[in-house]
Amino acid sequence: MRLDQKDIQILKLLQNNARLSNKELAVELDIAPSTCHERLKKLTKSNFFKAFNASLNLEKLGFNIEVLIRVRLKKHEREVVNSFIQKLHTLKGIVRFYHLAGETNFMLHVAVENPNTLRSFILDELSDFKYIDNIESSIIYHNKCLHNLSYTNVIE
């Protein structure tokens, strides 16, 4: 499926506000609501959206510390990786994880209440996994989603 400028505009607008109504989108694109509706349906059906996520105000919910945790496993094998990912799904506090090539096997974005919770997360929860080789954490001062892509390659 080929995209044009209007399609790209829909993608961009929803990246920044996934709860925009069809009406609101139509106003932004300067087209009729029905036309916009069709386009949005087409984009959705063609699987251009992976997910629509509300990101929460973590501080307000008591998660005062966010950290990025680098994890190296003893064996970077399929089975170990699978069971580690499975473990990640059971742990509380994981906002997002990256599975990586290279020295660091996993990068975890984690939200915790306070330093004690962090210590417990790392020493009790995470280290519990027996193939952990190494863990290092960095406090996140700030993080932001940018969505600043160039779409030149999909435009007709």
Add this chain to the structure above:
Amino acid sequence: MRLDQKDIQILKLLQNNARLSNKELAVELDIAPSTCHERLKKLTKSNFFKAFNASLNLEKLGFNIEVLIRVRLKKHEREVVNSFIQKLHTLKGIVRFYHLAGETNFMLHVAVENPNTLRSFILDELSDFKYIDNIESSIIYHNKCLHNLSYTNVIE
């Protein structure tokens, strides 16, 4: 503002699908649409949501490679940091960035079309910033948003 189980449920549901309608939320919570609407309005007004983001199917848009790039700056000073963040906003391909404490100052989640685009991004775009000390990249095999938080501390 105190939250109860219903509020938490709204937060969780929208984390997983930010385009859920009020009606759909109401059905899930098993309360009247009007009630649900009031709660959602209250949560929104009280700033519990930071953003609603559509995450796109990057592969489908021609971004075949995602990388995590560690950046160390020569000087980790306010002015340098500010202008680097400003620069990040102008670069194409940055999905998300983290500003960190520790050895690594910035972690960038970047989406590119192919190895050549990546090379150009790093050598031409990023290295253009004069306070770059060090850059290292890791290919992202897989990354996922989990939203697996425990809300025990905000529940009444």
Add this chain to the structure above:
DNA sequence: CGTGAAATGCGGAGTTA
């Protein structure tokens, strides 16, 4: 553009302190 459905706001009922 039309129809059916949903969003939205309000008054009132039930509950608790």
Add this chain to the structure above:
DNA sequence: TAACTCCGCATTTCACG
């Protein structure tokens, strides 16, 4: 009574074919 949270209803607005 005051402060809630809920619901049903009425109106406006929107989704969707």
